[in-house]
Amino acid sequence: MKLVVLGLSLSxxxxxxxATTFRALLKAFAARGHDILFLERDVPWYRNSRDMPEPGFCRLEYYSDLADLDRFEADIVAADAVMVGSYVPEGVAVARYVQDRxxxxxxxxxxxxxxxxxxxxRGDFEYLSPEVIPGxxxxxxFTGGPTxxxxxxxxxxxxxxxxxxxxDATAYRPLDVPKKWDLSYLGTYSPDRQPTLERLLIEPARxxxxxxxxxxxxxxxxxxxxPANVERIEHCPPADHAEFYSASRFTLNVTRADMIAAGWSPSVRIFEACACGTPIISDIWNGIETVLEPGREIILAKTADDVLAALASDADTLGHAARERVLAEHTAEHRAAELEAHLQEALTEPMLATA
Structure with a gap:
């Protein structure tokens, strides 16, 4: 299958x-014998911080604006499947470009x-509009359930x-490194996550x-x-994630408000930490029990006291159980197989309709 992906960033x-989500998925998809072209909008904030400028599993090209996509029009036309990702700049116009060609x-x-x-x-059509969804x-x-x-x-x-x-279970695995931290958190700042971070990490630290x-x-x-006992790291690149998690006795999962409201929205950080054998303390949302079993594979917390109690529990047993669950159900190989099946279904449906 020839797949063209227009995503926020791979590089x-x-x-x-x-980037880490696309890397894991597309590397596994390529391993299934498929050919992939990833088209990334060339923007300065990613251009100046590329930690994977030359992926070995797909062809990566950059385009400067919508008109510059014409250089790849033939690839889009000839592809068996074209995928557009969320948060792609001018995503509505990109959708129309792809759907027309x-x-x-x-x-x-x-x-x-x-x-x-x-x-x-809210009527905010930054990268998607209701008009292009049926196309x-x-x-x-990324979210299942009623959504x-x-x-x-x-x-x-x-x-x-x-x-x-x-x-990617080859990149995320337990490493034999000293434990530096009792509780870690890895994530970009978000105003709607900050109150939970305050409650579940900063208050316990104090x-x-x-x-x-x-x-x-x-x-x-x-x-x-x-607090003085909270270390700050400005950026932890994916190459260092496994060591970061392995150096953590526990790690914290904090979910954005919209995702808590929708439920069934496991973060990539959940799967990455579990693959490293690091037990997770998480906020609570509907559907989390379908991903990991509370009390056995993940600890759910509402308050700082819940976190402090969790930090006194058996980290090794929890981390091992979580790793086993993720390796059995949530690796990139599992997801690539699902993607292939769904695309094949969509490819054959028009043929069945005309038969």
Missing amino acids: SSWGNGH AEGVTSFYDIDTPVTLAKLE YDVYFS LDRLEQQYGSPAARPLYCSV ARPDLRFVVAGPQYPDDIDW
């Missing part, structure tokens, strides 16, 4: 979770589904399918100055009052 993981299956991969739907409800043959959603019905019934998607994030904490990620405001 740079700075300030986004899309592609002769194969067209799909949208939403790695931000609850945020996308909240934006649509995509398949809407791949899939909403995409089909309210927005007219011909086929909404779950495509959760996943993990209560237990004898424990060690770390927050890794860019864009945190200078006015945050970090």
